[in-house]
Amino acid sequence: MKLIDVHNHALFGVDDGAKTIEESISMIDQAIKNNIEELILTPHFNKRNKSIDIVEENFNTLKELIKDKPIKIYLGREMRFYELEKKPIYYTMNATKYVLVEFDPIASSPIEEVCYSLMVRGYKPIVAHIERYHYLTASDYNRIKKYAEFQVNADAVLGISSMRKDYKISKYLLKHKIADYVGSDAHDTTKRKNNLLKAYKRIKRKYGNQYADYLFCENAKKITENPTV
């Protein structure tokens, strides 16, 4: 099964992900080892990283460099929620209507409000690493689910993320089939590396073939295949 990664910081020189071009390429090599066929690069967009032109420039140079490799890359952004409030233009995933949004993991932030207002404006929000928001309750997931889709990190599925509670929440989300995507959230090749294949195998074993294919490939195809959705 060829996988699609929807959350990755492999683009060099724009955020806390890859620093240099070489690191970028080694991260992409690691992604190929993980059976990843299509990769959506999602650099941060927050207070510290507001670059727009450099991102597109670096993306184009990277695309030129890896055109021989068996992987396709697309450009997306991981938006911090306060950047979405009063701006008409959003930096979406592969120029579709899907927006990857991240929230504050410690102070409880208005996830439902932000997702609702995005939906009303015609966008389709994806809540990034939903297992990190420990302040959400079971009924909150149901309410937010009306307006948004959920992405879970591969490290949380494997239980190797920094918080133990992430693992427990991701287990709950997968057991009840609330999650819609699994992304690697890889920042480098050693400490926060790409573990997508391991996570795929574990989900396949524990929650079934059909759900694993949905999480890792079929659902994400709508972002990569038709850029007008």
Next chain:
Amino acid sequence: MALRPNKAKKANYNYIEAKENPNSYTTESIQKMVLNLEYANVDKSYKVIQVTSTLSGEGKTTLVGNLSYLLSQKYKVLVVDMDLRKPKIHRLANDTNQDGLTDYLLDVIPFEQLIRNYNNGLDYIVAGQKTSSVNNVLRSKKLEDLINQLKERYDYIILDTPPVQVNADALIISKLADGIVYVVGYNIVKKAMIHECIESLKRQNITMLGIAFTQVKLPKRRGLYHYYYDEAN
């Protein structure tokens, strides 16, 4: 594909029962409430009506939506979202919470942009961007002038306000309102707490128009009589 562990209990705000099901039991009881309001309001002295409750989640916004929809069939009605901390009126109309009351009071937008139309005869004002000084905004002279200005245009102005027990907002707003409709959710709050909140409202010299009892679980109807009414619907 994705299943839900337990069905979401909270309904969508944009579902207005009086609009979707004009003959249902719920709509009939809200219609009764409209009649009672008209009887109380023979002299047209109660124009600004505040809707509040003891705690959150008792059904204020849902009642405001249904009540204003039924009132708008006869009168010109305006709904104002005064709950500046957790605004919800924009969800009734599937709208965004932009360019609202706080934006007007802080001189960001002019008066013409403030009011939006929902239906024939029904307009609404959303809360607008969040402020840290809710008390100052609610006590401002400009808000009082705005309400007085709107009184001349509309037959009814319905204010959706925060619950009484949680913060002082509802008590401050009650000075702007002519009468209060108090919402009591079935089996949610203790009786003593409701008495306490109503007492604190009465200390503000406010007229209580009545109490609306929401989220009532009806017992299963027995006997032969209900067939008649069921078939009529």
